Amino acid sequence: MSVPVPCTFEVNGRTYRPGARVYAAICVDGCGDEYLSESLIRGRMPNLAGAIRKGKRFMGRGVIPSFTNPNNSSIITGAPPAVHGINGNYFLDPESGGAVMMNDGKFLKAPTIVATAARAGRRCAIVTAKEKLRTILAHDLDGIGFSAEKAGQAERGTHGIDGVEALVGEKTPPIYSPDASVYVLKAGAAMVEQGLADLLYLSLTDYMQHKFAPEEPESLDFHARLDEQIGRLLAAGVVLGITADHGMNAKHSADGRPRVVYLDPILLRLVGPGCRVILPITDPYVAHHGSLGSFAVVHVPPGTDLARVRRGLMGVPEVTEVMEKDIACEKLQLHPERLGDLVVMCGRDTTLGTSPAEHDLSQLDRPLRSHGGRYEEMVPMIVSEPLNAAYRAKAEGDPRNFDIFDFTINGTGS
Template identity: 45%
Template sequence: MPQTTFSVNGRQYVHQGTPVVVICIDGSEPAYHELAIAAGRMPWLKEIIASKGMSWEAHCAIPTLTNPNNMSIATGRPPAIHGICGNYILDPATGEEVLMNDPKFLRVPTVFAAAAAAGLSVAVVTAKDKLRRLLATGITQSGLDPAGSGELVEPANKGICLSAEKADTATLEENGIEDVLELVGMELPGVYSAELSEFVLAAGVKLLQQQAPDLMYLTLTDYIQHKNAPGTEVANDFYAMIDNYASQLDALGAVVVITADHGMSPKHHEDGTPRVIYLEEEVNKVLGVSGETPDGGSRVILPITDPYTVHHGALGSFANVYLPQGADREAVLQALRGRDGISYADTSDNAAVLFEMPLDRMGDITVLSDKDTALGRYAAWHDLGNLEVPLRSHGGLGELAIPFFVNRVLGAPGDTASHGSNGEQAVLHNYDAYWVATSHVAANVGASV
């Protein structure tokens, strides 16, 4: 089969002529698949691991949130490079708090855009529409030039990019495809449902059968993981469904990578109430100001914030703190570092280097809570009435570990690990997915189980 080589964001990809499919399971800590396999619910994945050994515990990008990690997978690089550092930010250009789903925030082209420019066909199916506009850049809408000019260009080879959430309104002009419900053979799923993720996978199988795109990305929703712990019946049913569709993609001859955008942790007391540190209140106490939204106080930005409040009520494990001019930053840091439930508090200058994030979008102080605790702004800011079950959430170091599976025999994990900014070998990351699935399968095309 003919090879196609393309480069983007300082990394070279060698597509071997076999379709490549990356599945991103939203919110998938390793215990989910481990317990599902133990329960006999993921026979395909169990066989892949047993016969090929291509299973690693990898890391995601910080913050361990949906938008930053999906765009890390899409660009092959961490947020310091692509610029998407949350679902929600304080826009430094305007001073307004905004959702970070506008393509204007993306600072580099995607792997998909570069592949399309090299003549490969691309298809992206996301569960939620909030990700579609970012992922569509360079595929179905204009995006940064993959050649690195910094200019916006129209797609060189228009592909497909749609969301399951709005599959019923997909058009050729906007999404590169129409009549999606008829193609998939499913009704439009609800946004708060397991069926939203199943629709993504079913669409992937149909697209591979009928159009055989060279590169495909299927990214799910973490609705199930926010509501159900690993090993529960509902969680095992969900992972059995994933296993079924992954086996179909494998049977169709694709190189299949399964990874996740972040893990998930319980963040509640024994009585089921959320375990929360209201960070804005804590910081303002140190600053000597009072009230819920006092003049001269701090402003805390929670990057997990998005429109889907049933999931987490905007309570996550990562926060950016903006201090008023003249505030004693060191006093605030000392108070936070001694606070139970906080795992990390430092200047954003240091955090940007450590976590490979864009400093200009991070505020003055960066705070991460531990695996058992969530961060909020102040109590009245959060509408927790929609939380249907005890809080399970993400964003910090407690949700860093994720799975990484490939249905091909590759080199040892060290051979496929990415490298940190200091040049030393680092752990495998979810954003290595397309690099591993293309440049590391040359001798193994067609070697699926």
């Protein structure tokens, strides 16, 4: 087994100095801090508990919109959407007037930490649960990059690896299952054990978190399975950094029906025709959430009195924040090229939709849990080794989830 080569590289304004250790950052998709707390107090995550006691657990601020693509893109670049350009899963192309899905590396406007590390001599690997995310995150990577969803199709020429099923010892898992996430960690652990990679990004899916509350048995069992693999990684000597892309909250009324504010009719009343609502949570994996999240982008016709629309939207009881585009770009560090005129956020227990006809809620087989807004912004961060003084101070500030590679690589060791 080869010893990892210490090196220094710079990407998006930060310098990383990995030593002769294996480093892995894990993004536990949708892991609100409560998921860890509930599993930990029931003794279901003993390996994580050990890592916390040895290292540090603290809260990080994620990217808003608190969705998967913007946050994973931020974690892999160490930078906000203003730098990497991925404001959501979708944006409205002003030229075509169509909604464009950002599921390709070409939309990424910044180099990734992992691709840069590979050029500096590290043996890098990215494993995602969903294929859509692999295509963004493994952009330009001279290393290993594959998804659990298409593990069996990984080939050396295109994915830097083949024989993944044999390596993991398991067939490609179904994407709508807890197995998809566990598979990502199993693949990561196997690659480390086999000496195939020494700087890894392992990004899970929030299928389980969308379905189950933190204390439900299915959730506890899922986290126990994650913990087993965390234990494997720790046993292999990996310096682990763990965070989440966003939290997760129940978004349904007591009778189990989704709580939704439909924006199209409200905008029709406030502005008239010609508005366009983009829900950047929308993705091809509809069973999770029915495209219902707590963040929306609104495009209005030219000449619209934005101040009046802002006040009108703030008058909707469930709406919590409305920002004009320039303010949203500043406060949320979003990219101006792929944003509408207003961003709208709603409360902890509510989602924003377009119109009832456009949301297929028949796919929801459990009461809706979702994310996207301010109440899913804060996520746990865990580093498995003690932080040095500079990073202990940094943790006592406003650490971001996309600082996780920085904390894991630069924050450990002296």
